Amino acid sequence: MSEAERSDVSGSELDAVSDHPLSVSNVEKRFGGVVAVDGASFSVERGTITGLIGPNGAGKSTTFNLITGVYTPDSGNIVFEGEEITGLGPNGVANRGLVRTFQIARELSEMTVLENMLLAFKGQLGESLWRSVTPIARREVVAEERELLERVWEILELFEIDHLAHERAGALSGGQRKLLELSRALLTDPEMLLLDEPMAGVNPSLEKKLLERIHELREEGYTFLLVEHDMDVIMDNCEHVIVMHQGRVLSEGTPAEIQADERVIEAYLGGEV
């Protein structure tokens, strides 16, 4: 684990960056008296599905929020693709290619599924106000929209929610909203995806499909950091697992190592009962 200061980036560290796009060092976050994340450090290897587990309240979602710029850490720093992203804000982080989904799906409920999906594309010409209103420039906007729409239909069909395309997103079921969020995140063309309990509320057959899709994407080179409570999912799909407990990284390793780790078992038993 490289936990060195970012100011003295050495040669070996650069190598570390190339196969570990994300590294979190000594990150801390307090809410009033609660220390939600207490000096957590870990890094995520490129092209893997890395699991982040831990009992309820361990600080997983808060860590996600720190990485994705929703919160600013009280101390510590976060590096993505060799660049410090601490304090960039959610949009800054997302634009670097680090995109997340939320534990409780945040669909845009009064907008249709199509609108939700179309929103995801980055750098759309029509996001500039003048282009949207100027007669000739608008032609490009329309043309672009058609192209984007094709990709939207593709992914909607892939996730089997194309029949919901015109539905208000708020009218979708919990599982459908999770699918919406994940497919929307994919459309942003990310380098790495942070998924906070993407399987919660999704039916088993769809869950299987979702995992297949995640594996496919990983083979294409995407990196995943996955929070999940279902141990079977973690053990069957992750190359590497990070265990958090009380805001710290308790242990990490391959699923087999984690399963054998006394401390992890104890944390789960002690934390839950």
Place this chain on the structure above:
Amino acid sequence: MSDEPSDRDDASGEPEDGSPTDGGVDSGDPSADDSLTDRFAALPRWQSDLLLIVATVLGVYVFIAGLGLVTGLGFGGVTRTLRTVTFLAAAYALVVLALNLHWGYTGLFNIGVAGFMAVGAYTMAIATADIDPGATGTPGLGLPVPVGIVLGMVAAGLVGLIVVLPALRIRADYFAIVTLAFAEVIRLLITSGALREFEVLGRELGTGGGAGINFARLDTVVPSWILYRGGTIEQGTNLFGRQLLTVTNALGIERTLVENWLYTLTLVLLVAAVFWLLVRTGNSPFGRVLKAIREDELATKSLGKNTDLVKIKVFVLGCAIMGLAGIVWQGRNGYVDPNAFLPIVTFYIFIALIIGGSGSNTGSVIGAFVFIGLLFEGPPYVQRIVRQNVDLPRPDTVYDGVVALGGLDPLPLLGYVVGQLPNIRFILFGAILIGLMIYRPDGLLGHRNEPASPIDLRRERPPTAGPSSSARADGGESDE
């Protein structure tokens, strides 16, 4: 404007399968089985919207004209009322559209609308007022009217920028209080004696304090541009002016009346232009980001959108339009004073927007017409008609009315109520706001499905349309 329909033609070219109402498009519409509404729904979006607006405007006109003519108000009285209603509704439509951009689209709960209108109108007034207005007037910069209008819009936009920059991150209800307080600060400043007259770079300027400020009458200046050569009556009529005035002379219509109507029609054109601009803004990827911010700003940011920048742009644009509305509406008589910008004005605009359904540009225009034509001008109009036809007693107080009612004479109480109609309408406004919030938060028209996109998304169908969900699992998974 020419390529607007063609966008839609593209869109409506595809789904010729004749069943636009399947899927979730029209769910929730109780009368979807009616063939007329079916046909209405099948129209391209811009056509159905235009139809809706025209129908509302005509409805309001027919109501006013019908009531007036039946009860013997006379042609003159009716046209006068129609002109007032058209003018006010157009002016309202302008601000309501701007507010819809702020609140309806972006969720920026701005209740300082009157303040931004004041900035626009006062900047215009100060810029165009006479340099030397005589002993009692307030001096200005003496600039030409078009320059004044542009300056007014720019100033309103700049003040909007000053308000929105620090307020980007505060809660919606705090944002409301901040904007209201800011509008009050502006009104108090222009009322204050301290700014009645001041000197900038050796030029005497001022707001005129409570006395207000005089400048060129817009409802004379603007028609002059249309009717006369060089924009001044001295150089004689231009081609259009000569023909128009010949016709109106023959009909016996006074020239001032013609000018007034011209000003009102100019305003209607202005509304059409702003409507067009905002429809385009809304129906675009930019507009989609606006809606997304309204729904969930954090989720929008997490998709990489710079929501702060977008909010700033939208707020400034909306404020500039509010400034323009302040100029053409409150400044039409060539005079503004602080009382035109009381906070209540903002709430009128809110009522109009909520009636039409916030989030819809079409609803904004409809709301403005319904509010002005029926709610705002309606009760005084009814009062006028009743008083012209029936000779009701006019007791001083409700007590006298009630006493008479006790003596089995209901007329005095009725007379009192008729006399109070202009006040009773405010009770009505309140009741409408409450009722809408409780029973129809989406506005009278209900929720309008207006997806934000340059193409009509409601009509889009999957390219591989057919018996969905069955064949896909194995076949459709090829990436690219």
Place this chain on the structure above:
Amino acid sequence: MEIEAVRGRVSGLSWEQRFGLLLVAGVVVMILDVIRRLAVGELAFTTLSTFLWRGLVDGLLIGLAAVGLSMTYSILRFANFSHGDLVTTGAFTGWTTAWVIGGVGVTDIGTRLLINADGSSSARELDLQIFAEPLAIVGGLIVAAIGTILIALAIDRLVYRRMRTAGGIPLLIASVGVALALRYVIVFFYGERTRGVVRSSPRLEHPAIFWTESIVVHQFVLVVSAVILIVGLHLLLQYTKLGKAMRAMADNRDLALVTGIPTERVILATWVIGAGLTGVAGYLIVLEQETLNFNTGWFLLLLIFAAVILGGIGSIYGAITGGLIIGVADNLMLVWISGDLTRVAAFLLMILILIFRPQGLFGGVETA
């Protein structure tokens, strides 16, 4: 080196802290300037004491009205824009009573019931002041409280109760509707005319006790009533079960709901206490101003909001303190700026606080 260190420390501060420092610095400068002016003789001591006294009077009135607004803001979770019109309601119900009692045998009941809507009588004719008509004035005070409470409860039943689960913005908009409807129902009965309803206050000369030249009895009555009510409120909040439940709910409604506090009963108590104090404030405002208009409360609304925000939304003591600060500042500002700009200063202060310190001057939501 030293400058560097200071700069380092300053840049380490949050915006909020910098704003706080700036605010404190501003206040210190102003106090120093007042002292300088007193010393130089630019400002007479009697003038200053008059400003302070008037600030206290205004501040107590605003504070009383602010308590109710602060309570409904935190417990019902919306900015109640009809609160100003509850002030007006108190003024009208109270002074109707005062006229009905005080005008017996002087003028007919129609005139009295509508507070001289027909202009056929006058406060002078009724001799409506505390020494001549103590019963009428005190009776009016009590009815102002009761009447406002009843109307507020009716409104809650008709409007807000149906919207308990609605968000803050729909409730805010509905409250604007309530404000309009309530205000113009009053206009329907009483008319639009501004009128004098109280005689000028009798004065007591007593240089040994009062540092001002004389004491205005009505103002004195006002201050005493307000202080009694505030002390009563304090006792209620600290020593009764209800008070504790209300404080808990203002602090954290969700938590309170989980712990089984009877929500509707707390909401009822909120309206009773909040509207009662607000009605009294409206009544006393007229006692001080001597005139009555249907816009009286509406025009005060933003100042009341300023007090609530200064004190921190949800904090009852904060609301009273906020009211006092606004009242004193509004008057003391006259040392530097003209009278038609003091409100500008108050509103700007409120805006700055909402932006930089939304939890109020005294920190978080602590109703204790």
